[in-house]
Amino acid sequence: MFHKEGHKIILVSFVMVLAGFLLADKFINIQWLQVLVMTILLVFLILILQFFRNPKRHTSFNENHVVSPVDGKVVVIEEVFEKEYFKDKRLQVSVFMSPLNVHVTRYPIGGNVIFSKYHPGKYLVAWHPKASEENERTTVVVENKSYGKVLYRQIAGALAKRIVNYAKQNDQATQGDDSGFIKFGSRVDLFLPLDTKIKVQLNQKVKGGESVIAETNG
CATH class of the missing domain: 2.70.70.10 (Glucose Permease (Domain IIA))
Known part of the structure; x- marks a missing residue:
């Protein structure tokens, strides 16, 4: 579950990473470099997703x-x-x-x-x-x-x-x-x-x- 404040950023990041994957596959012929670029893009997306996560919390309501x-x-x-x-x-x-x-x-x-x-x-x-x-x-x-x-x-x-x-x-x-x-x-x-x-x-x-x-x- 992701926080609503991150929805736009997550969508933009996903599109950018997907575009980066397609460009790397098409224009980078050196395999190790292609893997490196794709790995960096994937790590970037994971960090964005992690930052905007909104896990459920179980609050024990107590006015004191x-x-x-x-x-x-x-x-x-x-x-x-x-x-x-x-x-x-x-x-x-x-x-x-x-x-x-x-x-x-x-x-x-x-x-x-x-x-x-x-x-x-x-x-x-x-x-x-x-x-x-x-x-x-x-x-x-x-x-x-x-x-x-x-x-x-x-x-x-x-x-x-x-x-x-x-x-x-x-x-x-x-x-x-x-x-x-x-x-x-x-x-x-x-x-x-x-x-x-x-x-x-x-x-x-x-x-x-x-x-x-x-x-x-x-």
């Missing part, structure tokens, strides 16, 4: 849990001052996505979308300390009665040139459902209440919509 919004590796767990929305101290948990990870963004909690904003910006590498404030990004805040407010931020990386955000203010979010897509790499930051109980560790691999990042102490 925050699930990971994306696949990847936990690279930041720290107390920070969140400047854009809360304007106070929060626990930040960041998940970095390599180009090989699934790049679907999912709602970390269910509830009401109370804030959604797109910011144009730079394309610093995703792990750069200033990427969260200076890169192209979207900020979304979801609120429910059990957990309160959770902010998640999609951040473009050096390769990402487009962030897709489906969350609109006053939408009803379902935990684990698609909320966006980051094309060609990056990271997502979560900003949680200070009394949150973090359930992951640095460098831990997580799955979007399934891995529990945190739970409320309430």
Whole structure:
């Protein structure tokens, strides 16, 4: 199953690879070179298909849990001052996505979308300390009665040139459902209440919509 954001790119890539195969078969007479070109084209197509895959995830709905919004590796767990929305101290948990990870963004909690904003910006590498404030990004805040407010931020990386955000203010979010897509790499930051109980560790691999990042102490 492939994400809808990749349908056009997959179709174009398939046509290009097919054309490349036909041209290589017709104009390249050296067998090893012909095989090499076809192999490169096939690997390219496989990478495109892998990048836009959208596997089904089985979210265990729980209003007291925050699930990971994306696949990847936990690279930041720290107390920070969140400047854009809360304007106070929060626990930040960041998940970095390599180009090989699934790049679907999912709602970390269910509830009401109370804030959604797109910011144009730079394309610093995703792990750069200033990427969260200076890169192209979207900020979304979801609120429910059990957990309160959770902010998640999609951040473009050096390769990402487009962030897709489906969350609109006053939408009803379902935990684990698609909320966006980051094309060609990056990271997502979560900003949680200070009394949150973090359930992951640095460098831990997580799955979007399934891995529990945190739970409320309430």
